[in-house]
Amino acid sequence: MVRPLHQLLIAGLFVLASCASNAQTIAPTPTAIPSDPALEEPTFTVEMGTVERVVNDTVSATPVDSSKLGFGRDGVVSEVLVNSGDTVAEGDVLALLQQTEADDILRKATDELDVAKTEYAGAKESNDKLIVLKRRAVATARKQLEDILPGGKKDLLKAAQKDLDAKIIAARNTQEDGVITVEDAEYAITTATNTLIDTQFAYSKAYWHVDWVKRYGTDPLEPFIWFNMKQVPNYLDDEGKRTYDKALTAATDALRSAERAVSAAQRAFTRAKETRTTDTETANDAVETARELRDALLAGEDNPDILAARDALETAELELSMAENNTFKTEQKTLDAAQRAYDKALKDVEGGRLVSPRDGTVSSINLIPGNMVSAFSPVVEVADPSQIEFQANLGTEVMKLLSEGQSAEIRPVERPDLVLVAVIRRLPAPYGKDGGAVTDIDQSTRFQLVDTKDYLLEANARGKLSIIIERRENTLWLPPEALRKFGERDFVVVRDGAMEKRVTVALGIRSTERVEILSGLRAGDVVVGQ
Incomplete structure (x- = not known):
């Protein structure tokens, strides 16, 4: 070949x-x-080093202290009085909506409120005068009734009053005597109970003496005696045994008597309470009877002049009560309606004026004359430009891993070579302590710079965020492309000379560049990548 x-x-x-x-x-x-083809497969060497799990995201600079402002109602923008970057003071008007119709409604509501207040004040003044007159009428009617009531020494009214006073004293004495009787009966129960306890103790002592005699036949009080220089049992004869039997019988009788005494004391206590209740009710009934007799005489049922004077007094008192309790429902209802209309009109006018709630600088503005705006939609932001921090909208899974006070690094987009150290100042609810409520609109995470390194930060500047979530030093690691997976199994292909074998590995911290190897490999092992 x-x-x-x-x-x-x-x-x-x-x-x-x-x-x-x-x-x-x-x-x-x-x-x-x-x-x-074998030469094209990448290989990697297992190394010792540091593995970090890092969260990366984008942040933007924003004022620490700012206020986002919106109009209090829908409308069309009429005037914009500031520009972005302008310095404003608390109370400065920043912009206006078209107010012609709202101003007309407010003027009309103001006039109607003034009329309603005048009518209410007039009605109250008239009623105050009426109250003065009715009080005089009551005083006059009372004096006329007192003048015509009998006042002689032999007057039945005085006798009835004297009898009533005596009945009241008798009722009070009956009540006090009943209380003392019940307390005495209760104390008798306590005394009888203590006596019962003493007799129970005496009975127990006599019982165990007899039991001792039956068991051992000796004297329970002196079981042993000296005889011929020796200690011998002190056996009782029949007479001695009968002595202890008689003592037990006497103790038993005393115990039964003490128990009956406690029961009798309890019955006496119950009867004392019942008697007190009955006597008290009888005495109170006598008081009420005497009072009814006195009241009948006082009402002058047998004297037409007294009856007429009493009716006049009751009428005057009723008229005075009506005047004093006059709530001016009609006038108050009219005044309340006028006040509500005025408050609504004033709110609409004030809602058409955008006023700065603080000193600061206009950091952003989104207003054009003639454009429609919605109520409470933020259109102007006033902030303190001297304090700048970064913000980021992080995912919920990321925020679960963070904590307030945790360190972070930020690289400004304009200066990627500059690393600014920051800490997490605030996590939104429910992840941080100072994050406000879960329903707050601002759900951003805020980062406070530890040192700006003389870098001039401006609002809306962008940056790259890095947060180390987890860090492991002096650990084995491989790049992600060296790892393989089959099902739930993580493994690598280890090359040893001309031989290759699959090795299962346990993984730890993961990042985009490094993956921690917990077990399965050693430093220096050569791994074939995919």
Whole structure:
């Protein structure tokens, strides 16, 4: 196979030599020599180094402190009073909508509100005068009633009042006596209970003495005695045993008596409470009866003059109450409607004026006279140009990996050689602490520069963002094109001299240029790429 190939090459050289003499008229045509396919396969060497997982994105410079402004209503732009880059102060009018119709409505609403306020004030003033008159009428009617009420010493009214006072005192004494009786009964329960506890203890002691005598036959209080210089059991005779039996019987009787005493004390306590309730109700009924008698005399049911004076007083008091509780519903309703119309008209007029809420510089403006604008759509931005930071709209999966305070690098598009160190100042909710609410319109991630390196930043400048999510040093790595995959298995083809074999590998951190090798390879291994 080699010899024919050599012969073919020699023949080709003769042909080229013969054609060289005619080079001025015929251009030589190169002949492609097929190369060995094995030589075209790339190879990679497993190396030790650093592998980083990096997030890359685009950022833009924006003021740290800015306000996006919009009109308070829909309308047509009438005047634009500022340009981008202008310095403005708080309260400056930046732009106006066409206001002719809104101004007319506001003037009409103002006039109607003034009329409603005048009518309300007049009604209130008249009612205040009426209240003064009604108070005088009440005072007069009360004095007339007091003047004609009986006031003699033998007057039945005084006797009824005296009886009522006595009944009230008696009811109070009955209530107090009942409380004391109940407390005494409750204390009797406590005393009986304590006695029961003592008798229970005495019974228990007597019971166990008898039990001891039955078990051992000795005296439970002195089980042993000395006899002939020896300690011997102190056995009881029948009389001694009966003594302890009698003591148990007496303790049993005392216990039953103490238990009955507790039950009796409890019954007495219950009866005391019932008696207190009954006596108190009886005393209170007596008070109410005496009060009804006194009130009947006080009302003068038997005296037409007293009845007439009382009716006059009640009428005067009712008229005074009506005057004092007058809410001026009709006038108030008219005033409220006029106030709402005025507030709406004023809001429409103010909504047609775009006013700066702060000192700053107009960083952007999107207004042209004659164009329609929508309510609350941002059309002007006023910011503090002295403080600039970068912002980026990152994906949710990326933001889950970040945290506020994390370092980042930014390369301005105009100066790709300059690396600016920054930190994440704010992540939007719910990923950061200071990101506001999830429903906030601004869902950008903000980056604060640590050092501008004297680079002059301007709003809307672009940059390339790099954030290291994960970093591993002194680890094995290969480029992604050296790796292969079959199903869920990651493997490489390792070349060892003329031999090649497949080796399963475990992978760690991945980046666009390097993939960490956790196991399966060693430094210096040669891997055949795809």
